Amino acid sequence: DGGITQSPKYLFRKEGQNVTLSCEQNLNHDAMYWYRQDPGQGLRLIYYSQIVNDFQKGDIAEGYSVSREKKESFPLTVTSAQKNPTAFYLCASTGPSYEQYFGPGTRLTVT
């Protein structure tokens, strides 16, 4: 089955530690995205990548970093510089019709 996988589903970290969230897709999509969702709010764009080895900052990129070394993979690192990292993180991709497909999400809790 084609789709987007995110791991882990739940992640707990201590303040001051960097953490990497995984996102993998087998849809052969060029564009991939990372969003953050806080309770009762819509999605806010962190980073996006239109093609391998290229990515752009979204609206809330501070404290986050990404890489795009393979078409299938777009990992997100939440660094210690992110002041309020506890949130629900969603990865997405788009194909030729520009329809977005989402993964199941990772809930990150930092204490």
Add this chain to the structure above:
Amino acid sequence: KQEVTQIPAALSVPEGENLVLNCSFTDSAIYNLQWFRQDPGKGLTSLLLIQSSQREQTSGRLNASLDKSSGRSTLYIAASQPGDSATYLCAVNGNFNKFYFGSGTKLNVKP
């Protein structure tokens, strides 16, 4: 910057009722608009995608319309069921394949 607003924020209806969810956006220069469903703690599931040249799309009991000139879209749900209870989000695709999301309408369909 594109702003997307969804009204109402929450809606509670008895089973069997027809209902309309609203989405408005400030910049009419969009490529497409997509409606999603999100269950608690889950990722987003695509419901309908409307390209900018289209006026409406239908899937089963769902019908979405788009009026670009007025910056509005509606999602019509016919004969609502308890299984329709979820949060519904709309997203517009603006320039450079960036998506802007509303904060969603939380729907509760009572048996």
